[in-house]
Amino acid sequence: MNCIFCAVIAGExxxxxxxxxxxxxxxxxxxxxxxxxxxxxxxxxxxxxxxxDPADGAHVFAVAQKIATALRTGPLPVDGVNLHLSDGAAAGQEVFHVHLHVIPRNRGDGFGLRAQPRTPRRAVLDSTATVIRETLREI
Structure with missing residues (x-):
């Protein structure tokens, strides 16, 4: 395996x-x-x-929450924090080892989501919810 994050973890x-x-x-x-x-x-x-592993996921989020709190209360100028995780290439994942970004934010920092939200009809939302609910039962 040629994973840069595994190399970081191994101290390599x-x-x-x-x-x-x-x-x-x-x-x-x-x-x-x-x-x-x-x-x-x-x-x-x-x-x-x-x-x-679900336990690893919970721990990753708990550590991110602790770090976000430190960022918000420490001496660095931080007005807010985004947590971001990309799952798969289509979602923008570049390193294929799960990782959660902790991104300190300040007003006017230029970072943010640029997509325009859609406003689907309730019937479309209900239909999509049904598909996801049924898939959840299968896994």
Whole structure:
């Protein structure tokens, strides 16, 4: 396997570590959207959400929440925080090891979602909800 995040976890690749425990590591993103942008990564490799152990996912989110709180209450200028996870190439995932972005935000920082939300009819929402609900029963 040739995974840069696994190399970071193994100590074989450089990283600016913010947090490290038995199951999760958090380090600064080398291509940050904003100052302080970092990644929270489970130590067990999983390419996408389907391969992520649920306990690891819960721990990743808990660590991200703790880091977001530190960002909001610490000395760095942070007005808000976005948490972002891309699952799959179509969603923008570039490194295929699950990771949660913690992105500090300030007014006017230029970062944000650029898509225009749609306004579907209730019948379309209900139909889509039914499809998802039925699929959930199967997994």
């Amino acid at each position: 690749a450089d990283a600016s570590i913010v947090y490290d425990d038995a199951n999760v590591v958090a380090f600064m993103d080398i291509r940050p959207f904003t100052p302080g942008h970092l990644l929270v990564v489970p130590k067990r490799h999983g390419a996408g959400l389907a391969q992520l």
